[in-house]
Amino acid sequence: MPHKHSSLRIAAFASGRGSNFSAIVDAIESGELKSTAVGVISNNPDSGVIEFAESKEIPYAVINKNRYPDESELNNKILDTLDEWNANFIVLAGYMKKIDPSIVRKYKNRILNIHPALLPSFGGNKMYGLKVHESVLNSGVKYSGVTVHIVTDEYDKGPIVLQQVVPVYDDDTAEILQKRILKEEHTIYKEAIRLFEEDLVVVLGQRVVRKRENAED
Ligand code: GAR
Numbered sequence: 557m558p559h560k561h562s563s564l565r566i567a568a569f570a571s572g573r574g575s576n577f578s579a580i581v582d583a584i585e586s587g588e589l590k591s592t593a594v595g596v597i598s599n600n601p602d603s604g605v606i607e608f609a610e611s612k613e614i615p616y617a618v619i620n621k622n623r624y625p626d627e628s629e630l631n632n633k634i635l636d637t638l639d640e641w642n643a644n645f646i647v648l649a650g651y652m653k654k655i656d657p658s659i660v661r662k663y664k665n666r667i668l669n670i671h672p673a674l675l676p677s678f679g680g681n682k683m684y685g686l687k688v689h690e691s692v693l694n695s696g697v698k699y700s701g702v703t704v705h706i707v708t709d710e711y712d713k714g715p716i717v718l719q720q721v722v723p724v725y726d727d728d729t730a731e732i733l734q735k736r737i738l739k740e741e742h743t744i745y746k747e748a749i750r751l752f753e754e755d756l757v758v759v760l761g762q763r764v765v766r767k768r769e770n771a772e773d
Pocket residue numbers: 570571572573574575576577649650651670671672683684685688738741
């Protein structure tokens with residue numbers, strides 16, 4: 557039986573330059589992905605990702621503590637915005653805030669995050685950007701990489717969808733390693749999204765596994 561193709565209406569959450577989001581939009585524009593990018597939520601009004609959304613005429617919303625000091629008001633604003641866009645899938649693309657349990661509950665197994673290391677190592681609160689790569693270099697590991705995982709209430713601990721290994725070289729700096737890894741992020745994120753678009757995976761506890769070819773839908 558052919559797999560269901562569910563068209564995803566993707567909302568991205570991002571805080572920074574947004575190169576991962578722009579790689580996803582590229583894949584949509586080239587037809588590699590079938591999804592629609594319905595909007596961007598950012599806590600940072602000065603982020604590159606907002607500029608990018610503007611240039612592509614993709615809706616965006618700046619939602620942060622400055623504008624919504626009350627936490628439940630902030631989370632409700634996020635939920636209302638997602639409803640307004642009819643979003644049915646969320647990708648975190650360099651979003652530096654924790655996702656509230658109310659959002660995780662509503663979008664169960666429908667929120668992906670990308671992390672620039674091989675989780676469960678080098679993850680957790682405050683582990684983002686160059687800090688991740690500095691910790692990797694300081695630890696002496698010979699391989700780092702990228703992890704795409706489902707977001708749960710536990711920071712960086714949700715079921716892993718895909719990982720890509722990236723070697724660490726002797727003369728790496730955190731910046732050089734970050735660049736090598738970012739390049740892989742742009743490939744692996746769209747591959748992970750495609751698995752959900754085509755309904756190819758199922759979450760079994762902590763594992764994300766391929767649906768069996770002949771399994772009934
Ligand atoms: C990416 O490297 C992403 O993996 C990382 O932030 C960067 C965002 O870059 N995310 C984390 O560290 C999450 N803990 P981008 O804005 O160019 O996509």
